[in-house]
Amino acid sequence: MSVIEPPLSFNPAGIELDRRFGLTRQLYLALRQRVLDARLVSGTRLPASRDLAAALGISRNSVVRAYDQLYAEGFIETRVGDGTYVAQLPQAAMPAKKLSTKLSTALSTGLPTGLSTGLSTNCPDSSVKVIHSGALDRLQIHHLARPPSGPPRAFRVGVPAFDLFPFEVWAKLNAAFWRRPDLQHLCYGDPAGDMRLRGLIAAYLRSSRGLQCTAEQIVITSGAQQAISLCAQLLVEPGDHVAIENPGYQAAAHAFAVAGGRLHGVAVDSEGIDCAALNALEHCRLAYVTPSHQYPLGVVMSLARRLELLAWAERTDGWVIEDDYDGEYRYSGAPLAPLAALDRSGRVLYVGTFGKVAFPALRLGYLVLPPGLVEPFSRRRAIDMRHSEVSTQAVMAEFMAAGHFQRHIRRMRRAALSRLAALQSGWPGPLPGVSGLPTVVAGLHLSVRVDSLARERQLLMQAEAVGVEITGLSRHWLPDSSTPPDQRAGLVLGFAAVPVAQIAQALERLRQAWGG
């Protein structure tokens, strides 16, 4: 680069677009390639969309969409009141060169099959030669780190002690439902879900969370992921700004990105999401948070911070999505009131799931909505899929009504505590460059900091070599994070997925692998 004074200039010459294919996608790929090649370096200012459109002879809309995509993926950033710049790309966020080549190939075959995600679906060679531009843009789905499958192992995250689930009871309730089904329930049902189950969930939340809500406010979903995705589809317009915790739950980030949201990662400290940073974001009116037990750090949001967050929502006329994914697991002290219980102006959408009490594959979750949102959410759900499968809802309702659910929660809490104790007592610490285990007051996982990405990688590889599954904290950051890469390093350990004996064995193997 001949000029080094900021802002660096950007020369669109050399970008050649083929009008037979999607222009947005070609422009996106061309710009992305230049960033990856370092032909466009961090801090370079990009032309206004209008100017670039004129220079290339294409519609402004195509440029805006290409910029949006690059932005969502962290390749470019906007500076308020200034313009658009090539972002400072952290090492970890730089896709391998191979990936980018595959993306280019995808353009000619018409499909971004190169965006490998580790999904196990077998994808034979495409017989689709060309896909039209609209489809191309839509098909460019963000990389979603799929949760690991296969038999549960220590220390898988997001999996409860479901080996303790009373399957015999569940089998009996299922058989009873199917032997004498009420035929009228086998036609099309209410998109918001089984009314009996909705009533039981409302009663449960009132007593266990102090969340005053009615059955009519509950919308049943296919797990927490669909609840989050529904919020994204209904509340986010393309280009809307969305605040998420950083580090945070990437599957939620993907749902917002698919809806066209521009993601802003907001730091998390010992009290939860940094509300000062949130307040500084302009034009942002939607925040996704995990107050009961921050994912992945494990922090419990303080009451002061909860109130600040609600004040932010009122001030900005915004929404807060409260994901209470493992709220059943609280081990000491009185649980803090959920945001939805503190909310006085109907701005909190509460996400709950049965996946962390029963098992993930059940795909049964729910939203507690401000009353006015129930109707539009139900309508959208009806268009998306009519409603959820009928027997799972009916059987869960019976499971709750008969008292099995409350008993099972107590059993699961005890199991999680004893499995946590096994992890704590057998942990091969202190380890060089690794912080000590934190005090755990809630949830099914904990996280420890590691002093560099290199060390994190080393520890994970050594663990994997002895068959122990540990998740890197670094993969929970948004690509455009300002946090220096080494400060993103850490280990996330789920402690509930397997019985105590397996935990002890895994720790023994870790001790040898890590030399602890």
Add this chain to the structure above:
Amino acid sequence: MSVIEPPLSFNPAGIELDRRFGLTRQLYLALRQRVLDARLVSGTRLPASRDLAAALGISRNSVVRAYDQLYAEGFIETRVGDGTYVAQLPQAAMPAKKLSTKLSTALSTGLPTGLSTGLSTNCPDSSVKVIHSGALDRLQIHHLARPPSGPPRAFRVGVPAFDLFPFEVWAKLNAAFWRRPDLQHLCYGDPAGDMRLRGLIAAYLRSSRGLQCTAEQIVITSGAQQAISLCAQLLVEPGDHVAIENPGYQAAAHAFAVAGGRLHGVAVDSEGIDCAALNALEHCRLAYVTPSHQYPLGVVMSLARRLELLAWAERTDGWVIEDDYDGEYRYSGAPLAPLAALDRSGRVLYVGTFGKVAFPALRLGYLVLPPGLVEPFSRRRAIDMRHSEVSTQAVMAEFMAAGHFQRHIRRMRRAALSRLAALQSGWPGPLPGVSGLPTVVAGLHLSVRVDSLARERQLLMQAEAVGVEITGLSRHWLPDSSTPPDQRAGLVLGFAAVPVAQIAQALERLRQAWGG
């Protein structure tokens, strides 16, 4: 109006927008109100979006979005190479004044709760005072005619003879699954679905439909509706043109509208969708069709028309979504090959469902995709909801593998035929203004034409008065249809939902009500 020469001019003076709220929505409401008031009459040319944006001092994007909404709802139409005009509104498509007032109210309360859909969800008064503009646009979900619920009655459409489903077998298979679950299947699964079920579906389609496909091409969905909705979300960009049969399946139309598609209703004749009309649509590269048994007319698409449709897809570089919702029910002659079996260039997405063989509330369907689309569809599905509930898939796989499925299809086909015969023998015809019953070669419903909307309404009301459920053909047209209102009239009767005795009783009551 002082000037009557076309095009009539439009004066934006008097449109006042409040910048504190969503501009798109306000503009949409203002224009819509003017159309409903006949202040803007049919044939009036609307200004180009750029000009109207300048006149109102708002962004062009807001105007484009408002126009899109009005267009999708049939209030305005575009003339190729010319401009945008206020549409000729058929009487039936004109919402009552009350509805429009409710919509205006919705703006101040922040929610379009006035768009009553007959959904049974109870919606208490909104505590949400103001919703931001992005949300408003998204929440404006189209009216979805929800399928009737309650106990099945003669002549409900879309419901098979599910009183004959072997519930005892299903109960046993469910209990067996839950008693000895494989724990590794209770964590997170493949977003494309249970591989065993996918293999069995592929084998079934190969033998029953001559559709050469592999397990890897199958993606399991929550019913046909989710399959259609997924196609809409992945293949339709806002503003894309989408062709659907007219009359047609409105729930599919809603899915495309939610994805931002501009709907074009294409006429259906005795051979299926009118391909000449389809070929005349410019810029349209996606068509949704029901070739095995057109919904709602019941026409089977001819082979010539199938080939024409595939040629259209090749020529336009487009996609065809083939909804084979009741393809199991073929009563005479060899079934024609599905489009997906004739397709040589990977342009057909085939939608199938278990809802019409088992029962609708099962919510189990599938897509057969061109191989290159499987990966992007799976990824999107993972973000939307991870995957479908695990036991329904596993139990259906066992049900198929053990031969129950094939036996049940034969039983269901026989039942549908005898129920059809009961309808034919007891039908109170000939009736004034009503065509004779057609010859039925496929499916679970038939339709007859009626010579006016008034007569249709009269027949439906008289039927409802004696507890007989008949659907008006008129409600299956898109709002912006050019077909004169009276030519949309007819009756749609599902003949499979209830046993022969109930059908005979219903026909006896109809005879009295209709004086046949």
